[in-house]
Amino acid sequence: MPYTAEHKQETRTRIIQSARRLFNRNGFAEVTIDEIMSEAGLTHGGFYKHFSAKEDLYEAAVLQFACNDRPEPWQAHNIDPAARGEALARMIVEAYLSDEHFEDRDRSCPMIALPSDVSRGNGAVKGAFRQVMEMMVGAFAANLPDGERPSRERALALVAQVVGGMVLARAMDDAAIADEIRDSTRKQVFETAGWTEE
Amino acid sequence: MPYTAEHKQETRTRIIQSARRLFNRNGFAEVTIDEIMSEAGLTHGGFYKHFSAKEDLYEAAVLQFACNDRPEPWQAHNIDPAARGEALARMIVEAYLSDEHFEDRDRSCPMIALPSDVSRGNGAVKGAFRQVMEMMVGAFAANLPDGERPSRERALALVAQVVGGMVLARAMDDAAIADEIRDSTRKQVFETAGWTEE
DNA sequence: TACAAAAGATGTTCAAGAACATCTTTTAGG
DNA sequence: CCTAAAAGATGTTCTTGAACATCTTTTGTA
Numbered sequence: 001m002p003y004t005a006e007h008k009q010e011t012r013t014r015i016i017q018s019a020r021r022l023f024n025r026n027g028f029a030e031v032t033i034d035e036i037m038s039e040a041g042l043t044h045g046g047f048y049k050h051f052s053a054k055e056d057l058y059e060a061a062v063l064q065f066a067c068n069d070r071p072e073p074w075q076a077h078n079i080d081p082a083a084r085g086e087a088l089a090r091m092i093v094e095a096y097l098s099d100e101h102f103e104d105r106d107r108s109c110p111m112i113a114l115p116s117d118v119s120r121g122n123g124a125v126k127g128a129f130r131q132v133m134e135m136m137v138g139a140f141a142a143n144l145p146d147g148e149r150p151s152r153e154r155a156l157a158l159v160a161q162v163v164g165g166m167v168l169a170r171a172m173d174d175a176a177i178a179d180e181i182r183d184s185t186r187k188q189v190f191e192t193a194g195w196t197e198e
Numbered sequence: 199m200p201y202t203a204e205h206k207q208e209t210r211t212r213i214i215q216s217a218r219r220l221f222n223r224n225g226f227a228e229v230t231i232d233e234i235m236s237e238a239g240l241t242h243g244g245f246y247k248h249f250s251a252k253e254d255l256y257e258a259a260v261l262q263f264a265c266n267d268r269p270e271p272w273q274a275h276n277i278d279p280a281a282r283g284e285a286l287a288r289m290i291v292e293a294y295l296s297d298e299h300f301e302d303r304d305r306s307c308p309m310i311a312l313p314s315d316v317s318r319g320n321g322a323v324k325g326a327f328r329q330v331m332e333m334m335v336g337a338f339a340a341n342l343p344d345g346e347r348p349s350r351e352r353a354l355a356l357v358a359q360v361v362g363g364m365v366l367a368r369a370m371d372d373a374a375i376a377d378e379i380r381d382s383t384r385k386q387v388f389e390t391a392g393w394t395e396e
Numbered sequence: 397t398a399c400a401a402a403a404g405a406t407g408t409t410c411a412a413g414a415a416c417a418t419c420t421t422t423t424a425g426g
Numbered sequence: 427c428c429t430a431a432a433a434g435a436t437g438t439t440c441t442t443g444a445a446c447a448t449c450t451t452t453t454g455t456a
Contacts, residue, residue: 153386154386
């Protein structure tokens with residue numbers, strides 16, 4: 001059997017990374033298989049050796065963020081891997097709302113880059129999207145300080161808030177307003193959690 | 199001059215309504231001019247008598263929500279037009295997070311249906327989107343109870359939260375989780391504002 | 397009642413792109 | 427070093443859709 005299984009896996013990963021980058025930037029419909037394969041250093045013909053349809057790749061691209069073992073730069077630069085508990089939750093919020101994440105559209109969280117696309121997508125894509133959300137909800141639920149309401153409930157609201165802030169900020173063409181939205185979101189989250197700035 | 203100016207205006211409005219419905223459901227790229235015109239009871243050829251490009255219509259469709267004088271059903275059924283101040287702000291939140299709004303994709307707020315599309319769009323579309331956001335921010339800023347932080351700041355965070363909750367809920371294929379997200383969002387908003395349920 | 401100007405319909409062009417069919421290259425195993 | 431099986435490249439088909447060009451219909455005005 002020619003080409004090792006690892007070779008194929010690596011190629012597959014390259015395709016998914018290329019796809020994630022392009023989908024994040026341009027959305028599902030505006031990206032062509034040819035573009036994705038070219039960015040991965042391949043030609044369009046090989047695509048169907050890895051995926052049976054464009055939608056399958058879309059699902060894989062969303063899932064990649066949840067299954068990726070190494071953090072994105074905007075995560076690595078803001079989160080101390082040794083942190084635990086409340087300090088960790090706070091760092092996750094700061095990473096998520098950071099300038100770096102705001103600007104890094106290529107490696108952005110799919111919840112920010114693709115929510116409209118996913119809401120029109122098939123069940124598989126939505127399932128992948130849900131996994132991403134549950135991962136983040138789980139991280140918050142496990143690390144939020146105790147409170148009156150259930151931790152999952154508060155974690156869900158927190159995710160909605162930071163996702164909403166980033167989604168709106170990305171849709172602005174005025175950078176000052178985009179910053180204002182992220183700032184206001186961060187302040188509100190901090191107040192709710194009882195954290196103090198700096 | 200044949201056809202009255204009102205006739206043309208009415209036709210234009212029909213086109214925009216049809217477009218808004220279809221864009222909300224399927225996104226910018228997945229909708230064809232032919233579909234839009236058919237839904238408006240016209241054929242594709244007449245399109246360019248009203249708009250110079252598909253993107254122009256997109257902008258008009260987003261703006262329509264901000265400029266529409268009569269409220270959508272999901273607004274009318276949840277907001278008492280006589281309400282003022284805090285009671286009004288609360289009703290706006292309830293309408294926004296309502297089952298009816300969640301289900302009414304056709305007449306949904308564009309901030310929920312189209313944020314990913316808009317973030318990839320041109321400046322004109324983003325400008326229209328910003329107008330929608332500023333309208334909602336203004337409504338909250340004017341009607342939120344006094345607090346320590348500036349009302350605009352709190353209004354922005356509130357908009358981010360309800361938009362985020364609805365955007366995430368719409369991207370779920372599991373109705374129970376979608377409801378859970380909206381519920382958690384509403385509870386958090388109420389707690390922050392100091393409102394009590396029921 | 398004829399006319400003209402604009403709305404709207406019909407028809408055409410051109411390019412893009414998903415899917416797939418068929419070549420060519422690569423490399424593990426004998 | 428030969429072979430074959432799979433990866434990947436090249437090439438083809440067929441549909442779709444934006445843009446625009448050119449008809450036809452409508453209706454206010456003279």
